[in-house]
Amino acid sequence: MIISFDLDGTLVDYSYADSVWCEGVPKIYAGEKKIGFDEAKKYVMNEYMKVGERKIEWYNINYWFNYFGLKTDWKFLLKKYENRINVYPEVKNVLLELSKKHRLIISSNAASEFVDVMVKKIGNYFEYTFSSTSDFRLVKKTPEFYLKLLEQLKIGKDEIIHVGDHYEFDYLVPKRIGIKSFYVDRNNTRKGRDVLRDLNGLIDKL
Structure with missing residues (x-):
């Protein structure tokens, strides 16, 4: 079987996924665009919602890094938050x-x-x-x-x-x-x- x-x-x-999408991506956006974290998070979350979970892009981290024009390697982000994986x-x-x-x-x-x-x-x-x-x-x-x-x-x-x-x-x-x-x-x-x-x-x- x-x-x-x-x-x-x-x-x-859900700690790992939430950390990457709701903390990690906004932090990188804030750092690269030189704006505050709260402003960055509000913008990033709004952009997520515009696409919505019914579209395949919602799940694609490479798509979002390109969409936001981020230079940081997204693989770094996934590795950074490994300690948030709670089995x-x-x-x-x-x-x-x-x-x-x-x-x-x-x-x-x-x-x-x-x-x-x-x-x-x-x-x-x-x-x-x-x-x-x-x-x-x-x-x-x-x-x-x-x-x-x-x-x-x-x-x-x-x-x-x-x-x-x-x-x-x-x-x-x-x-x-x-x-x-x-x-x-x-x-x-x-x-x-x-x-x-x-x-x-x-x-x-x-």
């Missing part, structure tokens, strides 16, 4: 246990540049990593994403389980097309047999 994991909100919290406490033990019996992969909405950095912090548990935005040019994990995943892995719907923290795109969408899925609800807002408070509960479900 292949177990597919979402990344942000499932294996790591949830139970994750490594659960992955170690699951990897003894199952093949593990990452199926994330984040761009591959972010995925690669975060996966290094988690550890060498994953056979493959897939980014909906970088690998398939899809802004969300739609049915098309999961079908492409099956095609890439050369497996059927009954040979994979997906686990993630977005109720629609990690749970309902794969479930609707026949893929077993579990919803990670760390904020304890939902109940059900497919709802996990954290990943410890996953081992008992398999």
